[in-house]
Amino acid sequence: MKGTREAVALPRATQLLNHGPVTIITSAHDGRSNVMAASWAMPLDFNPPKVVVVVDSRTLTRQLIDASGVFGLQLPSRGFAAQTLAVGSNAGAGLDKFAAFDLETFPAQNIDVPMLAGCITWMECKVIPDDSQRHDLIIGEVVAAYADSRVYSNNRWHFGDDPDLRTCHYVAGGTFFATGDAFEVAPVASGAMG
Amino acid sequence: MKGTREAVALPRATQLLNHGPVTIITSAHDGRSNVMAASWAMPLDFNPPKVVVVVDSRTLTRQLIDASGVFGLQLPSRGFAAQTLAVGSNAGAGLDKFAAFDLETFPAQNIDVPMLAGCITWMECKVIPDDSQRHDLIIGEVVAAYADSRVYSNNRWHFGDDPDLRTCHYVAGGTFFATGDAFEVAPVASGAMG
Numbered sequence: 001m002k003g004t005r006e007a008v009a010l011p012r013a014t015q016l017l018n019h020g021p022v023t024i025i026t027s028a029h030d031g032r033s034n035v036m037a038a039s040w041a042m043p044l045d046f047n048p049p050k051v052v053v054v055v056d057s058r059t060l061t062r063q064l065i066d067a068s069g070v071f072g073l074q075l076p077s078r079g080f081a082a083q084t085l086a087v088g089s090n091a092g093a094g095l096d097k098f099a100a101f102d103l104e105t106f107p108a109q110n111i112d113v114p115m116l117a118g119c120i121t122w123m124e125c126k127v128i129p130d131d132s133q134r135h136d137l138i139i140g141e142v143v144a145a146y147a148d149s150r151v152y153s154n155n156r157w158h159f160g161d162d163p164d165l166r167t168c169h170y171v172a173g174g175t176f177f178a179t180g181d182a183f184e185v186a187p188v189a190s191g192a193m194g
Numbered sequence: 195m196k197g198t199r200e201a202v203a204l205p206r207a208t209q210l211l212n213h214g215p216v217t218i219i220t221s222a223h224d225g226r227s228n229v230m231a232a233s234w235a236m237p238l239d240f241n242p243p244k245v246v247v248v249v250d251s252r253t254l255t256r257q258l259i260d261a262s263g264v265f266g267l268q269l270p271s272r273g274f275a276a277q278t279l280a281v282g283s284n285a286g287a288g289l290d291k292f293a294a295f296d297l298e299t300f301p302a303q304n305i306d307v308p309m310l311a312g313c314i315t316w317m318e319c320k321v322i323p324d325d326s327q328r329h330d331l332i333i334g335e336v337v338a339a340y341a342d343s344r345v346y347s348n349n350r351w352h353f354g355d356d357p358d359l360r361t362c363h364y365v366a367g368g369t370f371f372a373t374g375d376a377f378e379v380a381p382v383a384s385g386a387m388g
Contacts, residue, residue: 018233019363019371020214039212042234044248044329052246052331054238078377086381100384132326135238135333137246157365169213169363169373171351174381177213179363180374183272187280187368190294 003148013145014043021167026072027064037088070111074119079164197344207339208237215361220266221258231282243336264305268313273358
């Protein structure tokens with residue numbers, strides 16, 4: 001069963017990224033497109049939602065993002081981890097990674113970038129040009145967000161029993177952690193101050 | 195049983211943060227100190243190791259980091275999640291959070307900042323001053339790193355059976371995900387290109 005892609009309200013969009021999962025970045029410009037994995041991605045602000053990603057200046061992805069001013073940021077599930085590793089381990093300069101790894105795409109809503117059908121949440125981002133790009137930091141405003149209704153709806157994650165439908169967190173060398181069980185805590189009370 | 199704090203080689207230090215866990219930032223200057231939770235923290239470079247954290251310009255933590263040029267970045271385990279939420283939910287301006295939440299500290303090795311004994315990995319960071327601070331992005335070079343030998347040694351994570359000794363990932367409103375099980379994949383082979 002495939003899920004449906006349902007809109008996520010923009011002021012809540014950073015919640016898709018807050019838990020630090022591995023991401024995949026898609027990019028396109030002037031007939032060329034590319035896809036790479038990125039562990040180094042995080043929210044930067046809530047409303048308007050902004051994210052910051054690290055994209056090496058020597059990569060094709062960076063070249064395409066710099067030229068187009070947009071990128072797609074999506075979360076793979078565990079079932080897509082082998083593809084995630086593949087797009088993270090191969091440079092796009094001499095290889096059409098979409099074709100090479102048989103990656104199905106669909107058109108983004110608000111930007112001209114292919115989005116990955118095999119992922120479970122998606123953010124469409126417009127670059128906010130900034131000097132921090134010299135450190136390879138790309139700041140983006142999220143202009144559309146949506147999620148697979150099997151795992152996220154009504155502003156909350158609800159991973160079920162299928163281990164392949166959880167997000168994951170990259171360690172190194174082909175090793176990931178699955179996103180584990182949710183738990184809730186109340187803050188400890190302030191005691192010692194009396 | 196408490197673990198011992200064992201040094202992590204600096205070129206491998208970013209592996210402590212790569213999987214996107216929630217962090218706690220400690221800071222101090224001129225007799226004042228503070229502690230806050232930060233979900234928005236990620237590696238920026240491997241060697242020398244650099245990290246980037248988001249610290250709101252209106253916070254006491256930011257004031258102390260700007261004045262001292264250093265900060266402590268550490269990972270709480272699940273067993274420390276209530277304390278993490280507490281230091282993330284209360285401003286430090288009118289409250290000594292170390293005393294209020296009964297947080298044991300020890301002196302850092304290379305910077306003048308208290309580190310939290312209840313955490314399981316630690317990075318000591320020196321700020322690399324940068325214009326991106328106007329976006330609340332603080333770039334730091336990691337100058338010392340160490341980890342609790344019960345969960346990390348020989349450059350790898352090895353979470354065991356104790357659920358309280360796993361790192362965790364913050365969602366919102368007191369909800370976290372535990373770091374789940376590790377798994378390894380091989381990249382999918384490039385097929386369609388033939």
